Amino acid sequence: MYRVSVYVTPKAGVVDPQGAVVERALPALGHSGVHNIRVGRYITLEVEGDDAGKVSADVDDMCRRLLANPIIEDYRFDVLPVGTAAGEGT
Amino acid sequence: MYRVSVYVTPKAGVVDPQGAVVERALPALGHSGVHNIRVGRYITLEVEGDDAGKVSADVDDMCRRLLANPIIEDYRFDVLPVGTAAGEGT
Numbered sequence: 801m802y803r804v805s806v807y808v809t810p811k812a813g814v815v816d817p818q819g820a821v822v823e824r825a826l827p828a829l830g831h832s833g834v835h836n837i838r839v840g841r842y843i844t845l846e847v848e849g850d851d852a853g854k855v856s857a858d859v860d861d862m863c864r865r866l867l868a869n870p871i872i873e874d875y876r877f878d879v880l881p882v883g884t885a886a887g888e889g890t
Numbered sequence: 891m892y893r894v895s896v897y898v899t900p901k902a903g904v905v906d907p908q909g910a911v912v913e914r915a916l917p918a919l920g921h922s923g924v925h926n927i928r929v930g931r932y933i934t935l936e937v938e939g940d941d942a943g944k945v946s947a948d949v950d951d952m953c954r955r956l957l958a959n960p961i962i963e964d965y966r967f968d969v970l971p972v973g974t975a976a977g978e979g980t
Contacts, residue, residue, distance in 0.1 A: 807932050822933075822956065829955055831948055833938035842897050842932035843912075848923035858921055865919055866912065 802847045802855045806877040808868045809840035843867055846882070855879055892937045892945045896967040898958045899930035933957055936972070945969055 810816040818839035826834050849855050856879050868875040900906040908929035916924050939945050946969050958965040 809932065809934065819933075822935075825956060826952065829952070831952055834952075835936045835938075837933065837935040840932040840934070842899065842930040843909075843927065844899065844930070845912075845927040846925045848925075862916065862919070862921055862924075866915055 801881070801883050802849060802852065803880045803882045804845050804847055804855070804859050804877055805880075806843040806845070806859065806863060806867055806875060807840065808843070808863075808873050808875045810838055811872055811874050814872045840873070841867075847879075852879055852881070891971070891973050892939060892942065893970045893972045894935050894937055894945070894949050894967055895970075896933040896935070896949065896953060896957055896965060897930065898933070898953075898963050898965045900928055901962055901964050904962045930963070931957075937969075942969055942971070 810819070816838050819837040822839065823834065823837045826832070826837075845859075847855050847858065849858075856877075859877050859879065863875045863877065864870055900909070906928050909927040912929065913924065913927045916922070916927075935949075937945050937948065939948075946967075949967050949969065953965045953967065954960055
């Protein structure tokens with residue numbers, strides 16, 4: 801079992817409306833001096849298997865086909881084994 | 891200047907419709923054995939200042955009041971200094 805964290809971000813140069821809205825809202829809350837706000841997605845999942853290489857290849861396929869839009873978004877992910885020593889699966 | 895990464899996730903026990911949709915879609919793409927999919931937000935921003943403690947307090951306030959909904963979401967964040975040595979601000 802592997803625990804995977806996927807980070808999806810708008811590509812540099814792509815307009816990010818959510819980030820723009822946050823950037824405009826912050827001064828009204830008393831926070832000035834905040835720039836370059838980009839809002840992406842943070843996806844966590846658990847993948848069965850015992851081969852980290854295969855899990856990484858599978859997750860890359862999931863990212864390209866479902867979790868991210870590769871035309872306008874970048875993605876990266878971490879793959880960490882869980883539950884191998886202590887038998888904790890959750 | 892500090893570069894901040896904010897991770898917002900649905901609280902444990904809170905229904906996550908996006909995660910459920912992804913979990914139902916993956917078998918059709920040939921990916922079985924994937925569980926506990928949770929979809930949150932990954933927000934990056936740059937904050938002016940030279941006091942990491944103050945920046946952390948400011949970001950915590952932004953999270954509670956704008957970036958996350960503390961009733962149904964958890965958040966955590968990293969604060970990393972940028973541009974202090976090489977003068978790169980972007």
